[in-house]
Amino acid sequence: MTATLTILAITIILFVNGRIRADIVALCALAAMLLLGILTPEEALAGFSSTVVIMMVGLFVVGGAILQTGLAKAASQKIMKLAAGSDIRMFLLVVTVTAVIGAFISNTGTVALMMPIVVSMAAQANMRPGRLLMPLAFASSLGGMLTLIGTPPNLVIQQALTGAGYQPLGFFSFFPVGIICIIIGIIVMMPLTKLFLYKKKGKATGKAGGGKTLDELVDEYQLSNGLRRYMVKEQSGVRNKTVAELNLRGRYGLSIIEIRSESTDRSGLIRNVRQSLAGPDSILSAGDIIYLMGDTAVMDNFAKSNGLKRLDNNNMDFYDIGIAEIVLIPTSRLIGTMLKNSGFRERYDINVLGIKRSGNYIMTGLPEEKLMSGDVLLVQGKWSNISRLDEQETDWVVLGQPEEQARQVTLNYRAPLAAVIMVAMVAMMVFDFIPVAPVTAVIVAGLLMVLCGCFRNVEAAYKTINWESIVLIAAMMPMSVALEKTGTSAMISHSLVSSLGSMSPTVLLAGIYFTTSLLTMFISNTATAVLMAPIAMTSAIEIGASPYPFLFAVTLGASMCFASPFSTPPNALVMHAGEYTFSDYVKVGLPLQIVMGVVMTFVLPLLFPF
Incomplete structure (x- = not known):
């Protein structure tokens, strides 16, 4: 137990410090538990085969396809039209739309669905994506409290109630709680995100590759x-x-x-x-x-x-073939050579569309034009061939980054197909009468996005996967096994609940909420709910109170965990894209987590009397 707590404490310190990448810290913690014999190799590597981790990989691909086909841009434009240029309205729309979707599909799926849309919105509004991505992740968890199927901990407490012979909860029994959670989330997040995330420097979103x-x-x-x-x-x-x-x-x-x-x-x-x-x-x-x-x-x-x-339409759409600029350096062998003898077409399958020289643009008579030092050539060709210009020659310099520009090009003719695949995936995840597991739906959707040409090539699909987030979640998952295996979780839970049980039901309710919330920062929310539900049930029965408010405290504490990037998959999904550090989650998520607990301690007994 001591070794496990020591590893956990060091891991948290390194996460907060931020000097070492989060995924490397998580892998070091995993290796330490293996070397000390706390975990077997099978237990330590179980996270990498987890359905949640596999779903995250597939959802990154699906989200990338939504971006690549321009579907995200189209959806974001509709939301921005409703926002009418107001940051506040945009924030409210993102949170509201995400929460509503999160009520019916998993919070991980909700974030994967909305993340490319929000990134596209931020680019169009010339706003840092981090301003909206953390609220997006938190809103998916808030929306999960609206319905019975919104988040796994809801189903855990339903099972605990029915198993003990109590009246089961209805599909919308959670709705009043969820509405209050969303209102609290908006009130707390709006000022905190503007204070801690809005002014943070990040990558430019306006231009591809800086060109x-x-x-x-x-x-x-x-x-x-x-x-x-x-x-x-x-x-x-x-x-x-x-x-x-x-x-x-x-x-x-x-x-x-x-x-x-x-x-x-x-x-x-x-x-x-x-x-x-x-x-x-x-x-x-x-x-x-x-x-x-x-x-x-x-x-x-x-x-x-x-x-x-x-x-009639003479606009150029750039898909497989694009354009870029190259500038001839003073030592180029092409200086003094006529363009028709340059070999661009023969060696690289590249067209030269124009020449910029001393501020003038030469667009006619190009074959007979002699090239000069400093000439900027506008070239056209397949993106792969334009990239070759940068890799294989020293006679010129390619301006901008063709690979980055190619990623920005949307295959908009595939947008309807991407929409059909995405809707089918969501339907399989929402409707129980479709006999397909959510992870299967995501894998199939990701494969279809690739096979149906929603990406330029397979490599482009792989590049959409944020492996740092994947490794972070997969390596931290076994921590929950270590905490349970060594008895650490049980010791913390029992000691807190037993010390508060002699006090008022309200104090016990607060203790259960914050104990659950604390544990969820280090182990998965579902595992925490499974661990805490029977403790909450037993505690309520012992003091002669209704178990409903106590079990709701468990699902709230497990689901409303915002102070850590690895407490829930949505938090990890947005970490890289939002350029967040561990401290960013603490600054915004911890106050929200505390306020949520304080308010719900007094609200739950009103909705579900002791």
């Missing part, structure tokens, strides 16, 4: 002015011809910079898009959309004579 955004590049080089889109029709003269056969550059001074084909399924909801750069051997087919650059009058004449259909 210019794609839209800024399009505007700067005025690509839209010399860019038009045409569709190849069945009767078009260019149909079934190669780009080389057309010789557009030689005959008309035009360039095909991209060929795109789009199709929809029978429902009209799911759209498929394929992009490719126009090589000499590229064959144009009916239905293809070609992006032409050059003189607009010449383009229109060419289109008219060849039966091409002009498309």
Whole structure:
């Protein structure tokens, strides 16, 4: 017992100190318990196979797909429209919407669903995501108190009541308690988050990788002015011809910079898009959309004579193919070389769309243009090829970070498909008549997001997983086993309850709440509820009081744990994205946890008399 308490104390000190990463601290604590024989290897590694941890991995992937397809941005825009530019309204909407969703699905699933939406909202509002992510995590736990299925501890006390022969709780028996929790949460969190989280410095959210955004590049080089889109029709003269056969550059001074084909399924909801750069051997087919650059009058004449259909929208959507800037350094071997002899197309499959030189923009006659030191070239190609420019050459420097820019590009044509997968996942988690376990629903949803093309590639899906949070939770879970195995949990619980039992029921109620709350900071809320429910039941019977308020104190103490990042999965899920430290949770969560306990000590006897 002494060794376990010592490891726990050192772990907490290191968490608070923050100099060592939280996941490394958790792994060190786990290793120490293994070396001292407190835990067997099977017990120590059980957290890594926990359904909660596996769900977190899958939910990171699902959340990443919601971001990648632009679904989060669309939802956040609707919420921001309701907020009408007010930080307070935005805060209230995030907390309210999250709490309502959290009443019907797990708090972990709620946070995974809402987190990409909130991050997108923060980016659009030029606000640090951390201002809203901690309230999001806390609101998911607050909303869990609205219904019987909102959080596992609710089901634990239901089982304790029915097992002892008492009247079971109804689906909405928790509703009054949940409403009061949400009101308290809003009142306490609003000033605390603004005081401790709002001004904290964080990463910039406005631009990808610190470089210019794609839209800024399009505007700067005025690509839209010399860019038009045409569709190849069945009767078009260019149909079934190669780009080389057309010789557009030689005959008309035009360039095909991209060929795109789009199709929809029978429902009209799911759209498929394929992009490719126009090589000499590229064959144009009916239905293809070609992006032409050059003189607009010449383009229109060419289109008219060849039966091409002009498309009104000339905006470029960036999916697999993007644009970036590179600058030639003074020692570049390309200086003095004509662009047509530069080898960009042949070696990297890259188009050069324009040159910026001494503040001037050269957009025509590019093949014959001689390159000079300091020239900034606007290049277009597959994101992977643009990244190769940065990796394999010393003749230029790529401005910005293509990989980061590629992650910012939304595959919006996949948004309806992502929405269908997400709704199906939520339905499987909510409705009991669907015989699928929640963890299975999450795994299937994550796989479908990858297989159905909601990510650019599998690597992009893996990059959405925050392994620091995963390892933190998985490594801390065995701590609960150690505390129970050594008798530490039982000793703390029994000593506190026995010392308070001789006092008034209100004092005993407060003792049960705060004992549960304290234990939940170090072991899972479900394990704490299982441990404390029979103690609360026995204590109530011994003093001749109704067990209902005492058992509600257990589920509240277990669910309303906000002062630690590893007490609940939602707290851990937002830690990395919000750039939080352990002390941030203490500053905001501990006051909320204490206020909640004090208020509920007096409210519970009013709702459920002794």
